[in-house]
Amino acid sequence: MSKSPNQNPNPENMQTLKTPKATKIQTEKPGFLTIKDVSKVYDNLKNPEQPFVILDGVNLTINEGEFICLIGHSGCGKSTLLNMIAGFNGPTNGEVALEGARxxxxxxxxxxxxxxxxxxxxxxxxxNIHLGVETVYGEKSAEEHNTIVQEHLELVGLTEACNKRPGQLSGGMKQRVAIARALATRPKLLILDEPFGALDPITREELQEELLKIWREYKITIVMITHDIDEALFLADRIVMMTNGPAASIGEDVHIPFSRPRNRTRIMEDPKYYELRNFALEFLFSRYAHHEEDQSTDSETAAVAVPLPLPASKQRAVADRAMPPVSFMPHAAEPPEASPIKGGILAVSWLVAMATLAAVNMSAVSSQLKQAKLGETAPQATAAVVSSPPSPAPIAASPAPIATSPAPIAASPAPIATS
Structure with a gap:
């Protein structure tokens, strides 16, 4: 029995009979460390209506395993932000969360x-390292504690100095102990508050290399404060630049494109390195230059900080885009109206100094002439005295005539010798 055309299946109708596929809602995975709308305000006891606003509306997301450097002028709230991440202090508004947990x-x-x-x-x-390990891993045995401590002492190269106290260690060695103590507890997040700021340049570069080696091995997330732009460019995946306080916030979030592992010499020969460096300097010294409130009235004479010139060995690799010009006035510059007075004072001071110098020179010359005359007569007088041992009394009894009139004595030594 043949089927009628009306009974043939319609493909369109068949599609409508299918069960619709479940739509997957793409939920954005929260960052490893999230800082959302964070503000920090302190009460002003002198003027309660104007509180001190340290941070205002800070938003930042840090992924797991990233190396982040925070830079900014002193007083912009970098340490305040790190204290909130560490849990030492809480935000006035907003939230700081690690893996979704506040x-x-x-x-x-x-x-x-x-x-x-x-x-x-x-x-x-x-x-010092044992103290942290025992506090965090109280359930482990003493042997396990010793193993963890020895591993981390070896990690930072302090096996031979393990029994020395901090007073017997150099600055770099102390910082190695502090890093080993922090890593021995296997934290998820390592917070560094200017760890190399007090070290000499050679030790600083050595510890930078050491820190990168540890970071690669442990795959740990690091947030670090630094004032050294070159250090940030060498270490970080991203540089987070903060605006000036009060009411500081995130000004720029710059990705560092250099591949890892990084070679210091190689990246410093890359023109991109100096392009990023100049961008950071322009941000700090032009866009967000640090000015005190009391200097706002003296804008004509206020000096603006200018970055130091690059070494000659690095100038050849500078990118084509130069730093924007900044106004600069030497520290010793004075207002125009003060120059005539200052010139008169300097002229008078110069004349007095010259007169004093001339008087001192004349006195010195006169003294030298007198000494020369006495030097001419002294040997003769001495010879005369030696040649007449029987009668030394007259010469000793009358030293004044000899001192006041040396010429007669020098002219007639014979009478003195015969008497």
């Missing part, structure tokens, strides 16, 4: 390395 207090998942090392001076390097 940060309300310090914890072993976030370890801080300070600029001043923060080591206990009466404990050795081994004991």
């Amino acid at each position: 940060i309300t207090e310090p914890g072993p998942d976030r370890m801080v390395v300070f600029q001043n090392y923060s080591l206990l001076p009466w404990l050795t390097a081994t004991e």
Whole structure:
């Protein structure tokens, strides 16, 4: 029996009979560390209507395993922000969260390395690291504690100095102990507050290399404060630049394009390096130059900070885009109206100095002439005295005539000798 045309299946109708596919809602995965609408305000006891606003509307997302450097002028709230990430202080408004959990207090998942090392001076390097390990891993045995400590001492190259106290260690070695103590607890986030600021340039570069090696091995997330732009360009995946306080916020978030592992010499020969460096300098010294409030009235004489010139070995690799011009006036510059007075004072001071110098020279010349005359007569007088041992009394009894009139004595030595 043949089927009628009306009974043939319609493809369009068949599609409508299919069960619709479930639509997947793409939810954005939250960042490893999120800072959302964070503000920090302190009360002003002198004027409660005008509180101190340190941070205002800071938003930042940091992915797991990233190396982030924060730069900005002193007083822009960098350390305040790090203290909130560490849990030492809470935001007035907004939220700081690690892996979706709001940060309300310090914890072993976030370890801080300070600029001043923060080591206990009466404990050795081994004991300082033990203290952190025992606090975090109280359930582990003493043998396991010793193993962890020895591994991290070896990691930072301090096996031979393990029994020395902080007073017996150099600055670089103290900072190595502080880094080893922080890493020994296996934190999820390492917070560095200008860790190399007090070190000499050679030690600083050595520890930078050491830090990058540790970061690659542990795959740890690092947030670091620094004032050194070259250090930030060498270490970081991103440089986060903060505006000036009060009411500071995030001004720029710059991605660093250099591949890893990084070679310091190679990246410093890359024109992109100096393009990024000039951009950071322009941000700090032009767009957000640090000015005090009391200098606003003296805008004509206020000096603007200017970055130091690049070394000759680096100038050949500078990018074509030069730094924007900035106005500069030497520190010794004076207003035009003060120059005549200053010139008169300098002229008078110069004349007085010249007159004094001339008087001193004349006195010195006169003194030398007198000494020369006395030097001519002294040998003869001495010879006369030696040649007449029987009668030394007259010469000793009358020294004044000899001193006042040396010429007669010098002219007639024979009478003195015969008497």
